[in-house]
Amino acid sequence: MQEQPQVLYKNRYVPGINTLEVYLQHGGYESFRKALTMTPDAIIDEVKASGLRGRGGAGFPTSVKWVAVPKNRDQEHFLIINADEGEPGTAKDRDLMNALPHLMIEGCLCSLMALNASKCYIYIRGEYIEPWKSVQKAINEARKAGFIGKNVLGSGLDFEIYTHLGAGAYECGEESALMSSLMGERGMPRMKPPYAPLPQVKGVWDKPSVVNNVETVSTLVPILAMGGAEYTKIGYGSPRSRGTKLFSISGHVNKPGIYEIVLGTPFNEVLEIAGGVKGKLKTYIPGGSSMGFAPPTPMDYPFDYEGIPQNTKTLGLGSGGLIVFNDTVPIVPLAARLTHFYHHESCGKCTPCREGLNWMAKIYDRILAGAGRESDVDLLWDICDNIRGKSFCPLGEGAIWPVMTSLTLFRDEYLQYIRTGTYTPPVAVTTAG
């Protein structure tokens, strides 16, 4: 087994770590104190050296995103924290906000320093009342202690952090829809390059804005503490996937939960960390449902940004929401459930996602009701093909991925389900003697 150094979760289980007092006892806000002595460029250099990639799903190099922002305090610009966490199978940000709110706040402050910005909005998913309370309490404590507000720690710099609760839309986790929603508009995505300027140029209220995931900014705290060069030494796989990442592991494993795992750890070891598979592994979703279903083999590949797509034909690591299914799970109702999720969450702006997912949901319902046709398999595939690359934002794209991968992996099971209306789990063949 590979070693699993804990950098984000180092103090995760320390009692009272969600309070400022205990957090400070464990070296809290030291990274921020360090950041205050550094120039924005120096901080970004550390982040660049660390190889940190966005933990929200796209895995975009954080330093590259930050370089594009004008870093002049006279020109107002914003840091926006994406705490919408809607991707099925993902619950890591919830845990961070509940258990380590000060780590996240410190991460926000370090990122504000890197961007030379003074205002940060935390957009929290509407259903996350507990995490919101936890974060808000931490902000209040940090403000009292002088980490937030005017002239922070005598630096002459002002920092403000605001929380905003969404109204319950998965789409509002997409960064441009998030910005629209934050501005009080409908949570619909906006145009991006090459159609329109980057948010770093024209974001909320037309001002430069950076959207980052909760985990991404939290990771800044250990990076600044140990230095980017040291951080980049963590990792077992690809030179482009460095450090650790939080994985939400759910489904048929013996110990479901949130784990901090070094990127590149072999997949079978990842399963071991979660207590191993309950029963026989049928399929799994490696990084949130939008990434699609993976086949049960191979098992020993490096679980990171490069390893997953290469070995599983899914889209990749995504948000780190690993869902494991054993062979008692019928694929058709599972894909149907996911399709209903995306159909329900489609914002309705663009035709393929709005109409295509509606149609697919109806087809799945018909199949589940026993009125499926064998031609539905190809029809579903073709509908996906007509959505692929044509939807306005990646939600539509993400919605078809579980369907397409399930059709590829389990075509026969689909046909059998349509013919018989049921799924018969394979019987374990016991070889005598």
Added chain:
Amino acid sequence: MSEESKKSAEKTANTQAANPNPSPASTPHEAGSQQVIGEGSAKLGNAPVGASGVPVSMQSPTAPASPAAPGTPTSATGSPSAEKAAEKASETPRDKTDIEKKDSATSEAKAQAAATSGVEMFTVTVDGLSVEVPKGTAVIEACFRAGADVPYFCYHPRLESVGACRMCVAAVELEQFGARRTAIMTTCNLQVQNGMVVKTGTPDVKKAQNGILEFLLANHPLDCPICDRGGECPLQNMTIAYGPPTSRFIEEKRHFPKAVPLSDFVILDRERCIQCMRCTRFTDEIAGDGQLDLLDRGAESKIAVFSDTKFTSNFSGNTIEICPVGALTSRTYRFAGRPWEIKSVDSICAECGNGCNIAVQHRMGEVVRINGRTNEDINEEWTCDRGKFGQYYINSDKRLSSPLIRREGRFVESTWEEAFGMIADRLSQIKAQYGAGSIAGIGSTRCTLEENYLLGRVMRGVIGTNHLDHQMSSYPLLPMQTTIAEIENFKTIVSVGMELQREQPIVYLRVYKAKRRKGANWIEVASLDSGVEAILRQVGAEAVLLLPHHLQASELERAFAFCQETGTKFNLLLPDANSWGAPTAGILPNALPGMRPFADGRADVERMWGVKLSDAPGKAAGDIFASAAKGEIKAIYVMGNDPAKEFADPSQARRGLESAAFVVVQDLFLSDTAQFADVVLPSSSFAEKDGTFVNIEGREQKIKQAIAPRGNSRPDWRILADLMARLGTPVPYFSARDIYREYRRASGA
């Protein structure tokens, strides 16, 4: 998750690479042929200039460059892409709906305006044909320039793009993050890059468009046989050209209410809506009231007004016109006709002085619909609701259908002969007994220039009186100092004492455009005393002042003097369709056609009319009614005006009309004034005649006859011409145009 999109883009790029038709830039042969194509193509910069001053190639961007035309360099290249383009161009072009024709004309006008304003020009190759377009042009518009057909629903040349329908895709080779790549992309929201290569008809593109149409039609009710849009529906047309012949959708369709009244005029069929957001963007970006928006999300999205509100916008009707399906329908046009049974005549709105260009559409002698027509200088393509829904009085049963003569206190129908006989006799008798100065004429700001001119000629030239007026309240005739279109270029716009949206709707749209698109500061104040002077002192020549005619004349003059001092442009906005045409036709007590003073115009007019004009000073309307009340004026001839209701002091007008021995009224209806008449003559509406309206800017525009005069009515000019003959003066006019020519000469032009 941009990773995913990147990946799918790569995938598409790969399919492109595997395509047997490589993109032009990928082989030297192609690159060479591209240059040749460039030479024979539509270039804006150095194109020969046509008679209108517009480069020839812009008048028809495809014509000179069409690879289908034999002998042009393009067809000689023999390169695969050129051949493909030739093939495409030789296909019979799709029959486009009026909506689409309007849109492409607008996008062309936009490109021309940008090109002449010195914007940098980019070369874009569309289906092997290169065109030059201004920087900032949307790719779809470049495709239109190149004569390519790109289907679309949500794109509208006057609205910000949303990229919602995903219909307008093409294979676009563009540069991003320093690398060139080809992908299937929407073209309505993508701006051109120099050297961009676009292919509109690749198999991938066709599949995508086919797929989108299948999606749109899946839940679409397809009740074309009872849908107002049927026959002029972009969704129908696109489906025929790009859609699947049948649907694979066998599920139950989505159901929504089918007749949701959004306002007194607009009814929404939610099942037909394709969520293109043209209507919502119109209310937000153009009308500025944002009264429509989407409700709910995903497949449940529906157009709605906000709770407990109504679609009260004065511009609501425009959304019906730009809706690419039959989702928004008009209460007045609903089920009233089919597009193929309707004839359309270009005309000018008769409701206010803005002078919107409209199409009067009629079926079996009835006006069924009024649509906006493009005029970039005035209404762009919009109208207000008064223009669109307020003119159905034309079809009213209450219209007068034959002349009425008062006998023993009651009106009885008569023939035109009888009526003219009576008018001629009575006027001659009064003139003989009391002199021509005992007769007065009232013209109208709602009748045409020609009609007012003719009233002037009958009064001054045939009867010999100068008592002529058209104003129902007196205001100075100060011309606007800018055009309507120029208003959008001012940094500060101050409007005083009016509800611009209702009183000057099209001026309002320009003002809102200036505010929205160009960041102008629009200041609305109740009166000139609300600090207007202080504001103008600050901004001076960067400002324009908008004033209604209903302020005190002294106030207007004060503002005028003040504007001259500060350099602010002064725009007095007159109310009616022909507020400027009536005075310029000479319906003023002391001015001749062309508003020429007697000293100036008398000789011309006397020569032309073959009479000597009276020297007696003319009376304005107020004096006319006062003199009539005193018994000095015996006869009043009213054309198309209603002083008993509309005069500044209606009771004064009523007293005058009551006292006058003989009153003639020409009108569509039995108006308040007609109640005082001895003879009432039924006149025709603007839809039943030709003529000229002069709008608030002083711009002459022609109205055209759409339908036959209702009942026994006659156009006002025809009535006056007939009366003139009856009074013994030879009538040299067969048409409104003949009168217009005489007016031009009489006004010294």
